Amino acid sequence: GAGVSQSPRYKVAKRGQxxxxxxxxxxxxxxxxxxxxxxxxxxxxxxxxxxxxxxDKSGLPxxxxxxxxxxxxxxxxxxxxxxQEDSAVxxxxxxxxxxxxxxxxxxxxxxx
Amino acid sequence: xxxxTQMEGPVTLSEEAFLTINxxxxxxxxxxxxxxxxxxxxxxxxxxxxxxxxxKGSNKGFEATYRKETTSFHLEKGSVQVSDSAVYFCALKxxxxxxxxxxxxxxxxxx
Numbered sequence: 001g002a003g004v005s006q007s008p009r010y011k012v013a014k015r016g017q018x019x020x021x022x023x024x025x026x027x028x029x030x031x032x033x034x035x036x037x038x039x040x041x042x043x044x045x046x047x048x049x050x051x052x053x054x055x056d057k058s059g060l061p062x063x064x065x066x067x068x069x070x071x072x073x074x075x076x077x078x079x080x081x082x083x084q085e086d087s088a089v090x091x092x093x094x095x096x097x098x099x100x101x102x103x104x105x106x107x108x109x110x111x112x
Numbered sequence: 113x114x115x116x117t118q119m120e121g122p123v124t125l126s127e128e129a130f131l132t133i134n135x136x137x138x139x140x141x142x143x144x145x146x147x148x149x150x151x152x153x154x155x156x157x158x159x160x161x162x163x164x165x166x167x168k169g170s171n172k173g174f175e176a177t178y179r180k181e182t183t184s185f186h187l188e189k190g191s192v193q194v195s196d197s198a199v200y201f202c203a204l205k206x207x208x209x210x211x212x213x214x215x216x217x218x219x220x221x222x223x
Contacts, residue, residue, distance in 0.1 A: 004155075033210065042116075042201050042213030043156070056209045091156065101211065103148075103156040 004104035006092050012110045013082045021077045021107045025094030032075050033101060034067055035091040043091055049075060082111045114139045118202045118214035125192055125221050133187040133217045135176075135202035143206040145169075145178050145185040150199045150216075159187075159200070192221045 005024045013019050025032050031050050035043035036059075045059040051072035060067070064083075069075040079086055089108050093101040119134040137143065147159040147169070160169035165180035174189045185202060202214040 035213075040215070042203075042215045043211075045210035045212070048209040059210065093156075100158055100161065102158070105155040 004092055004094050004102055006090075006104040006107050008107060009105065010108050010110075012112065014112055015084060016081050017111075018078065018080045019082055019109065021079075021090050021109070023075045023077070023092030023094075023104060025073065025075070025092070026096070026102055027073075029094035029096045029102075030072075031095045031101075032069060033093040033095075034075070034077050035093065036061075037089040037091055037106070039088075046077070046090075079109075082109075084111050087111045114143070114204060114206050114212045116202050116204055116212055116214040118200075119217050121216070122218040122220060125219070127194055127221055127223050128191045129221075131187070131189040131192045131196075131219070133200055133202075133219070135185045135187065135214060137183050137185065137202075137204050139183075139204055139206045139212075141206050143204040145176070146203040146205070146211070147174070147176055147185070147187050148201040148203060148213075150201065152198070156201065192219070194221045194223055197221050 007022045033048050034046040037043045047067045048056040049069045064080045066078045089106040091106045092104045095101045115138045144163045146161045148156045149159045160171040162169040162178035168177045176185050176187045199216045199218050201216045203211045205211045
């Protein structure tokens with residue numbers, strides 16, 4: 001594809017609701033990253049995949065957060081029982097070779 | 113752990129002024145260093161990078177030199193344009209996985 005795409009671009013959830021955020025990386029990119037960006041701050045690492053293997057999930061803030069990439073392409077970040085502090089922009093990035101990463105436009109999540 | 117500290121903003125300059133945005137880092141090993149830019153309403157874009165000490169990254173008139181002795185990677189541009197108005201993020205990658213970002217510096221260039 002032309003670039004990394006993410007959907008939905010905006011999501012409003014009621015507290016306690018489950019949400020699923022999708023990332024379509026650039027075709028052929030082996031590595032995929034998820035970041036969380038709070039307002040006025042830089043992106044914070046959540047998790048990293050190489051193909052379908054989740055190599056690092058040290059940044060996931062709680063066990064309510066779960067990410068998968070079952071076929072080594074599209075990835076889904078799931079947040080269960082959303083809380084207000086989960087409100088942020090969720091960024092996905094992919095790369096073919098390290099260290100350059102290509103970012104998607106992000107999903108802006110608002111939990112009410 | 114790894115960390116990146118960048119110059120607090122916002123920064124406001126007149127067109128054709130000289131730009132410096134400071135960035136210092138703390139990391140184990142030998143990280144790669146990056147500057148990303150985020151234009152209004154758009155996603156993060158890689159602006160430039162340097163992968164080892166004394167390397168100079170450059171793109172679109174912007175430059176930054178990897179200084180291991182001062183653990184710095186300051187962004188410079190000799191003559192800014194209104195179109196350079198954006199948020200600039202300094203980042204490092206110390207291993208095969210995650211990047212660590214600074215909090216961003218907002219630049220506004222006035223005509």
